[in-house]
Every structure is written in structure tokens, then in C-alpha cells.
Amino acid sequence: MGQTLIEQRVQKLADIRDMGIAPYPYRFETTHHSADIAARFDALSASEEQVRMAGRLIVTRGHGKAAFADLRDAKGRFQIYVRLDIAGDEAFALWQLLDIGDFIGVAGPVFKTRTGHITVQVRELALLSKAIRPLPVPKEEIRGGERVIHDQFSDKELRYRRRYLDLALNPDVQAAFRKRSATVSAMREFLDARGFLEVETPVLQPLYGGASARPFVTHHRVLDMPLYLRISDELYLKRLIVGGLERVYEIGKNFRNEGIDRTHNPEFSMLELYQAYADYSDMMTIAEELYVFVAEKVNGATTLEYQGQKIDLTPPWPRISMLDAIEKYSDIDVARASDAELEAACKRFGSDIKPSVERGVLINALFEACVEPKLIQPTLIIDYPRAVSPLAKGHRSEATLTERFEIFIHGWEMGNAFSELNDPLDQRRRFAHQKTLRDRGDEEAQVLDEDYLRAMEHGMPPTGGLGIGVDRMVMLLANAPSIRDVILFPHMRPQESRDADG
RNA sequence: GGGCGCGUAGCUCAGGAGGUAGAGCAACGGCCUUUUAAGCCGUGGGUCGCAGGUUCGAAUCCUGCCGCGCUCACCA
Missing domain, CATH: 2.40.50.140 (Nucleic acid-binding proteins)
Incomplete structure (x- = not known):
């Protein structure tokens, strides 16, 4: 055969x-x-x-x-x-x-x-x-100045499983990964110039934290203990802020045991940066400047076309509070609506909410259902409910909210940032609340990290933090339709080789 | 996990009212000292994803499984 x-x-x-x-x-x-x-x-x-x-x-x-x-x-x-x-x-x-x-x-x-x-x-x-x-080299011809490729090696399964062939046969694929490399280089250049220190924190963690997601679990043989592949490096980076490093960043892999689709791979790359003495407003500026800097380095332009959609990264990006955004796109006055009305609105927008969740969770669900998909041009959604932001500092003037924002482009969440919660007693209460959620069956609720609290108890300066999804940023810059087009070896179900010989 | 679709030669694809498979490229042999999807002549190559079932007979119809894509749900 x-x-x-x-x-x-x-x-x-x-x-x-x-x-x-x-x-x-x-x-x-x-x-x-x-x-x-x-x-x-x-x-x-x-x-x-x-x-x-x-x-x-x-x-x-x-x-x-x-x-x-x-x-x-x-x-x-x-x-x-x-x-x-x-x-x-x-x-x-x-x-x-x-x-x-x-x-x-x-x-x-x-x-x-x-x-x-x-x-x-x-x-x-x-x-x-x-x-x-x-x-399997395809044939190419130049017809009317255009390069026409015949019988291109195009089977997606083979392309992803045998990326070496994809790279060898499809020059555009190489171009996408060169853009990925340029993106990461530009991030470093941008941050290094601003005095940020690049660090490496544990991927194998005894407790997982910093995000709401299910982890991958492994086992340390000699220590005979479970270890988790990190879902985020946030809590370690903030320990470094406690340590006085003032400006740190890490570009690395996170691992989340969740579904796989066009914008999700079980392991994916995040840039996280933390800056002491800054708040989320500073992070908004950094996010805009970073995006523009990278886009210009990678594409030489601050506008781009993603899958036929023109996107303009030129700052400033609109900053809309979550509540205003919901009102704008759904006509629901969140401040006055009852929980029951919010729940009904969620259902109307197709979000199936578990019964008797907190009001903040309802608001967030409503936002995701009715606003998110409409945020095509870069937009900063600011001031998230406390209930969905256990690591963010309370809002300076709104008791139920936090100083948190997310970046949306093309309807996707592209970044997440806070004025970091640095009040150890408040943080302890937030963790305790997460535990009650976990006890009620929320597997993504965050776990209490006593050592992290201990660090914070020693004193953590006011800090702004920002996380940006590297893969999605590259998707935009390279006009790649799937996250698999910007990850060299995306996750695939193993398939037994039918010709096992060499 | 649900829905829809796909899986045929190394690659890209036809075929599919059931009668055991075709093309182009690639390969092999021959001709050719400026071509470029080079050309011309000839040849070989397939357990039609896997396993069952229906049938005298299955690539084709049915069921299950595996893998992939799109999509919905969860999540970044």
C-alpha cells in the first residue's frame, strides 16, 4: 500500500x-x-x-x-x-x-x-x-499576473497533523507564523522599552488560580502530589509586584480544560503585564498603545481587514461601561431592572442561565449575549460586576462594580485588565465567596490560595494588570480564520497511523 | 456533548438509480539542451475511514464506531 x-x-x-x-x-x-x-x-x-x-x-x-x-x-x-x-x-x-x-x-x-x-x-x-x-507539491502558474495554485494541499486535518508539509507546501502558512513571531517580538520591544521586566513563573502549580476555568491535572511522582497546569500566571506575577519588581510581564502558555473551537485551543498563549502604582485607566492606555505598536511592526498599518471586515485600531477606543453597553444594545435599564427581569432578558437573548445566580452574574451573562457579538471595532468595556471579578479592586465610586475592563475586537474578548485588588481582607472575603460557589457545584469558581493571600498581607502596592490573548491577536493581524492557523501544532485527537512503518 | 456535512490512488477530486473503481498531478519507462501548470508516447498504483447489517452481489443502501470541518452550548 x-x-x-x-x-x-x-x-x-x-x-x-x-x-x-x-x-x-x-x-x-x-x-x-x-x-x-x-x-x-x-x-x-x-x-x-x-x-x-x-x-x-x-x-x-x-x-x-x-x-x-x-x-x-x-x-x-x-x-x-x-x-x-x-x-x-x-x-x-x-x-x-x-x-x-x-x-x-x-x-x-x-x-x-x-x-x-x-x-x-x-x-x-x-x-x-x-x-x-x-x-505532494501543488502546481502553480502565473495567469494574468496572479498566482494560481492547482490542487493545493488543503485537507485541514492533514495540514494540522502534518504541519511540516503545510509549511513546506503552503507559503502563506509560513507567512502567518512569521507574523506570530513578529507579534511576540514587538510585544517584548514595547514592554522592554517601558521598563518592564520579563519573567518566567511556574507552569506546574500546586493550586491553580488567576482565572475561572477548569484545569488539567497531573501528578508529581516523587512528591506524590497533584499538580495543575496553570490556567493563568496572574497570582505569581502579582507576588512579584509584592516583591517590589514594579513592572513585570510574562508571555507564556496557559492551559484550560475546556471546549475546542475556532477561537479556543486547550493550550494558548497570554501576555500578562503588571505595573505598580498604576490603575486600570493606565492599562487602557497601555492596551491601546501596545496594539497599535504591534500592528505597525507586524503589518505596517493600524487598520486591518479581518475576514472581509475592516478594523481600525487607531486609539482612543470607545470606553463604555458594561451597564451602558447593555442599555445601548438591548434597551434594558440594568440599574432599575429586577433580577427576574434580567433573567428574562438573558433568556430572550438566548443565554440559558442557571437558576438563582447572583445579580452580577446575570448582568455579565446578559452582556455576553446581547452586546459582545456587536463589538466589532476595538472597544473597551469597563466596570464589571464584583461577582464575576474576584481579583479586581472595587470600583472607586460604584459599590457593586469593580475597576475592570475587557478589550473587544471582532466580537471577541481580546484582553482583560483590572485595578488589581490589593486589600488582603477584601481578597480573603472574595475567595471565601468563590468557595461557596464551588461548594454549590461551580467547577470554575476560583480556589483559595493561602500563600497568595499571605503575600498580599505583607503589602501590595496599587497595581494595574493587563492580559492579552496572543493567539487571537495574531489571528487578527494575520487574517487567520481559526486559532489553529496561528498555532503550529494545534491540539488534535490522536489518530492511529495506518501505515506505521517508517 | 447536540445538529449539519465530509472521509475514494502519495496529493486534489470525479463516480454513487447497488453489478467489485476513474481523471489530473506525482511515480515508473521512452523522446526532448532556454522550460515554467513544459510537451509527446507508454506503464504501474486503491481492503473506496473501520466494523457490522440488508442483498445473489455494497464504494454506492442501513446501523454503530473513529477522525475532520462548520455550527450551538461552556470557555479566552
């Missing part, structure tokens, strides 16, 4: 060895990439300088005693021309044993063909790695 294709290539491998050629050599010195020879063609062809280039063979066009072929390297693709009388008998014999997918190196001068195509004339040919499994 499909074995003959591999057997044929293994035979070629043996033939190559019989020629005295090592099919897996150790290195190859290169002088140029694909983009370079196009950019410097005039100088290269005038000087008859020989270039040394390497890449993966993706197309061959044979002409008897000569052949054209395209190689792909990290910067694009380039054409080579192999001619028997120029490359020599041995190189040409090797050439005839090569396959699409092999890595090869070439050396020779650069010239233009009759049709004007910049091409490397092969004087020296080196096999750098023989591929024994076929590479």
Missing part, C-alpha cells in the same frame, strides 16, 4: 551511494537566498560571480540532456538550470536520481533565460538530503 513509491526512492538512495555520493552530508555553504539573486541580479550577472544556494526541489521540467527545476528556500523559490555538458556526467547522473522533496545545493553563475527568468546555471550539484517519502 503506497509502499512502492518509497521503495523506488530507497532504491535511488542505494544507487546514489553506489556512485560514491553520500546522500546525507553534513553541511553546505550558501551565499545567497532566492530573494537575493532577484534583488542583485545585475551585479551578479555582470561579475559572473558564482552563487551557492540550497533548497528543496519542488518542480522539475526535464528536457533530455538538460532540465529546469525550482527550489524553495526560506525566502521564496528560484529556478536552476542543469545541463549535461556544463554540470558534467557525474552531476547529471546524480540529477537523474533526484526527486521532488529532496534538499539540494547548487553553485554556479546567475543568468536570464530567453523568457527573462532569473536562473542559476548549475556548475556544481550536491545532494543535501534524500527524501524517501513523496512530497
